[in-house]
Amino acid sequence: MPHRRNVPKNQRRILAERLKELDCLYSISKISERKGLTLDGVIRRIVRVIPGAWQYPAIAGGRVRLEGKEYRTRRFVPGPWVQQSPIVVQGAVVGAVAVSYAEKRPERDEGPFLEEERNLINVIAQRLGEVIERRWSERRLVEYQEKLRSLAAELVQSEERERRRIAQALHDRIGQVLALANIKIGALLEASADPKLTRDLAAVRALVAESIAETRSLTYDLSPPILYELGFEAALDWLAEWIGQQYGVVVEIDGNGHGAPLSLQWRTTLFSAVRELLVNVAKHSGAKSAQVRLHRKGGMIGVSVADAGVGMDPARQGKGELEGFGLFSIRERLGSMGGEVSITSRRGKGTTVTLSVPVGKPETT
Numbered sequence: 001m002p003h004r005r006n007v008p009k010n011q012r013r014i015l016a017e018r019l020k021e022l023d024c025l026y027s028i029s030k031i032s033e034r035k036g037l038t039l040d041g042v043i044r045r046i047v048r049v050i051p052g053a054w055q056y057p058a059i060a061g062g063r064v065r066l067e068g069k070e071y072r073t074r075r076f077v078p079g080p081w082v083q084q085s086p087i088v089v090q091g092a093v094v095g096a097v098a099v100s101y102a103e104k105r106p107e108r109d110e111g112p113f114l115e116e117e118r119n120l121i122n123v124i125a126q127r128l129g130e131v132i133e134r135r136w137s138e139r140r141l142v143e144y145q146e147k148l149r150s151l152a153a154e155l156v157q158s159e160e161r162e163r164r165r166i167a168q169a170l171h172d173r174i175g176q177v178l179a180l181a182n183i184k185i186g187a188l189l190e191a192s193a194d195p196k197l198t199r200d201l202a203a204v205r206a207l208v209a210e211s212i213a214e215t216r217s218l219t220y221d222l223s224p225p226i227l228y229e230l231g232f233e234a235a236l237d238w239l240a241e242w243i244g245q246q247y248g249v250v251v252e253i254d255g256n257g258h259g260a261p262l263s264l265q266w267r268t269t270l271f272s273a274v275r276e277l278l279v280n281v282a283k284h285s286g287a288k289s290a291q292v293r294l295h296r297k298g299g300m301i302g303v304s305v306a307d308a309g310v311g312m313d314p315a316r317q318g319k320g321e322l323e324g325f326g327l328f329s330i331r332e333r334l335g336s337m338g339g340e341v342s343i344t345s346r347r348g349k350g351t352t353v354t355l356s357v358p359v360g361k362p363e364t365t
C-alpha cells in the first residue's frame, strides 16, 4: 500500500502559485509563436494573461507600454500599488510592463507584491523584449527587400533611359556630322579633275559610309527607334533578326497581341525583358532556335519565350536564389508594375518563361 503524504496547506498554496507562473509563461510563448499575429495583436493578448499569475488576480490589472503606445487590461489602475519592469531591446529601454492592484493588500516583499512576482515580471519583460526584437528585425528585413526591389526596378529603367539617350546622341550628333561629311565629300568628288584625288576621295567616302552604317546599327542595338515609332510587335521582329545576327539563334515569332494597347512603359519593359530572355537562350540553353509567343487573355497580355535546350536546374527555379541579375531584374521590375513572371523548365527538355502584364497602364512608374 503506497504511503500517502499529506502536503501542508501553505506548501500547497506555494505550489499553486508556481503553477500559475508556469501557466503564464507558457501562454506567453504560445502567443508569441502564433502565426499571422501582428506585434500589436501579440502584445494585446500577452497583457491579458499577466494578471492571472499574481496573488490577487481579481483585483490585478496589466499594462504594457511600447514606444508611446499603451496596452492595458480593464482592471489596470495606475495607483500606489504598481509593480513594473523595463522592456529592453538591443540595450535600449523601449517600454515597460506593469501589474497593478486596485485595492490595498498586506505588505509583502515589495509593497503588496512578492519576491517571486518581481522575478516573474522581470522574466515577462525579458520575453517581451525578445519577441519585440525578433518582430522588428523581421520588419527591417521586409523593408530592405522592398528597397532592393524598387532599386532593381529603378536600375532597369535608368538603363533603358540611358540607352535611349546615348542612341539619340549617336544619331543626332555623330550620325548627322557624318552625313554632312558624306555630302561634302560627294561635292568634292564631283569637282575633282585629278584622278589621284578622286581615288583618294572615293576611299574616304567609303570609310565615312562605313562609319554611318556602324553608327546606325549601334543606335539600333542600343535602343531600336522602331519600339517608339512602330510599337512592340514591330520591335520584336527587329529583335528576332538582331538575335539571329548576333548569336546565330533563329527566333520565331508566333501570334500577336491583337493590337492590344501597351503603354510606352510596358513596351520598353517587355522589350528589354524579351531581349534578356533571348540572350539567355543564346548563352545558356544550347538551343539553336527560340519561340516567342504573344497572346492575350482577358485583361492580360502574355509574352512567352521558349527554347528546347538543356533546361534549368530545378533547384534554382522560382526561388530567386542563384539567379543572375537578368531573371531577378525581370521579376522585380514586372512585379513592381503589376505584372507576373512564370518559369517552367525541365532538365534536357527546355525552358519557357512567360511574362504577363495587364493591358493598359502599369501600376507604378
Ligand SMILES: Nc1ncnc2c1ncn2[C@@H]1O[C@H](COP(=O)(O)OP(=O)(O)OP(=O)(O)O)[C@@H](O)[C@H]1O
Pocket (backbone or CB within 6 Å): 280, 281, 283, 284, 285, 307, 309, 310, 311, 312, 313, 322, 323, 324, 325, 326, 327, 328, 351
Ligand atoms: N533559357 C535557359 N536555358 C537554360 N538555363 C537558363 C536559361 N535562362 C537562364 N538559365 C539559367 O538561369 C541562370 C540565371 O539567369 P539570369 O539571366 O538571371 O543570369 P545570367 O544570364 O547568368 O547572368 P546575367 O543575366 O546577369 O548576365 C543562368 O545562369 C542559367 O544557369
Ligand SMILES: [Mg+2]
Pocket (backbone or CB within 6 Å): 276, 279, 280, 324, 325, 326, 327
Ligand atoms: Mg541573363
